[in-house]
Amino acid sequence: MHRSKFLLPLIALLLLGACSGQVVELKNTEGETVTCDVSQATTLLFGVVARDVTIKECVEKYEKAGYKKAG
Numbered sequence: 001m002h003r004s005k006f007l008l009p010l011i012a013l014l015l016l017g018a019c020s021g022q023v024v025e026l027k028n029t030e031g032e033t034v035t036c037d038v039s040q041a042t043t044l045l046f047g048v049v050a051r052d053v054t055i056k057e058c059v060e061k062y063e064k065a066g067y068k069k070a071g
Contacts (some may be wrong), residue, residue, distance in 0.1 A: 021038055022055050026067035033070060 024039040036058030043051045059069070 025070040026062045027070040
């Protein structure tokens with residue numbers, strides 16, 4: 001009984017962390033920035049794999065246009 005008291009909140013935190021949105025900021029040589037992001041709601045609906053694919057495609061599109069990841 002004692003373990004479940006700590007185990008349930010830990011599982012909830014892990015699930016929330018895995019389902020959070022993701023943001024990648026990119027910058028070009030003129031200092032213009034763009035943001036590739038996926039909301040937490042989208043991640044919950046379509047999953048982490050879909051989130052990662054969406055972010056990757058967005059980043060690749062802007063890298064082809066001369067942007068680089070900021071920071």
